Amino acid sequence: MKNRWIQEHRDGLIVLGSFVASVLFGGVIIALYGANPMEAYGEMINGALGDSDAMLGTLAKWVPLLLATFAISAAFNGGMWNIGAEGQLYVGAFSATWIGLTFPALPGAVLMPLALMAGLGGAAFWAWIPAKLNLDHGLNIVVLTIMLNSLGTLATQALTVGPYAGHQVAAGATDKIPEAMRFAKLTDFSNLNTGIFIALVAVILVTIAMLFTIRGYDWKMCRLNGRFAKYGGIDVRKVKMSAMLLSGALAGLAGTLLVMGEQYRFRTAISPGYTWTGMILAMMVAYHPVGGILASAVYAVMESGALQMELMTDVPVEVVQIVMCLGVLFVTAGFAVANRMASRLRED
């Protein structure tokens, strides 16, 4: 009975155990800095959730991380290796900005959906290129997406310091987008804005799609065994392409919300690597959407509180990212050991 419960929740237990292990390991790193791990983690939580302002700030940090994690999960879960979400985020963010700068006179009711469509569409297009080359011509998708990452960021940066350079700002940013297409800030002290509702709707829809629809099942089949999926009558190419386009659109939404809700302009460094963090988080929970929601929330708390921790205990903020990377390694090791044990049991 008990054994059965463990078997059913095996994956979740491995992820949870690995997370605890990586936090403990992080404690060791913190101790190496001569700080008290309990105290440092305490400062971290305090800095992120200590009062309502801190909590709202953490919530604002959560939005791009959540979308980035989902962007990576959507692609990986469908068997597509989208390492290029960062470039897609940049292209999407710039596309939305471009709409705002080009059609400033349009009313908000037209401008907002137009900008969202441009942001999501531009990013999805940037994801379509490598997906097409991979699915139809067999080119290596990891290398392609990595190269398109750099191309996307460099191209948008070139546009931002060139023809679209802002007039009233320091170099590396465009002018502000019109008021009509801005998401209103919910509080005075944080970047939390009404864009969070769009993010939440997107996340809920994608979670439902991944867990409860036939398409979601097809994605998973294509990831687990492409040949078997084909044999089972699934149009593998179409299914994989849809996973990649969804991934691109989610990365684009992350970038678009940064422009329309937080920065109100495109900056050449608009993302401090959100999708790389999203990749760690997605890999850590084995691309499960609910896991992605939880992991990105935990990470938002850790990162939001990390500055406070660095201030109080001199432990650098990068510790957070390293702890999460260790989590991925532990999860991978956990799955490997569990699979080996399972096959040994079967042989007995």
Next chain:
Amino acid sequence: MTEFFQAAVRMGTPLLLMALGGTWTLQTGILNIGQEGGLILASFFAVLGNHLFGSWIVGIVFAVAVALVYNMIFAFFSVSLRSNIWVIGMALNIMGSALSILFLKSFFGVKGSFRSPNMVRIPDVELSFLPSWLDGFSLIVWVAVAVLAVVAYMDSRTVLGMRLKAAGENEEALDAAGVPVWRLRYGVLVVNSVMVGLAGAFLSTSYLLSFVRGMSADRGWMAVAAVIFGDGHLGWTVFAVIIFGVAQAGGFQLQAMGVPSHLALMLPYVLVIIALVTRGIGKGRSS
């Protein structure tokens, strides 16, 4: 023209070193995806060792040592645990980049870049009998050429070279023939660490004498791209390395001619994509 040639060699050297090691890892069936993270860590440790001991040799030793530790983690997961190389490689790449910033902050208390008067540059080789366009290269450049010669010889002429390929193509058969495949794979990753270490030391302590965060700038990925382009064939990989080296040098040349830097920097990436598309390979390795 001489200047351009020398710049291309300078850009191509770290790529060549890593791509040679990467080709072997691909041949044995576990392409090393983690080269980018290894490269940035090696660059940092080359500076650290050089700064502490005022010696470029110690710097190289430090760089190779850290690359060895890093690659052995990759080896443990990919060879012993048989985990997905892309998951492990990506996690290690991200960790390597975060660690390099963490170390920069905690050892030197700076966030962006570090240089020190203690450091000694890896010497250039001055040989007066060489024509001027071949003279004055860093020692590492010549080491890379020597490594290329050794790898090319081993690859085509020795039993070991054949065994490496057999490990990737049919590991059961090789195991049955009494050659432990895991040992070959570990061995290849050890050799690869030396090359990643040399490439890192070259980046931070040869022409430039400082560590800048993010200074690996996708070079590890370009090496992986060259390996995938070659698909296990040394000649094609070296060809790709030459193209990417020339493209990088060309990008800087364009910048000097007044083309906006962001646009000029796009050149190597565009060429990587064109190269991959024209050769049209790499199938099936992403799954």
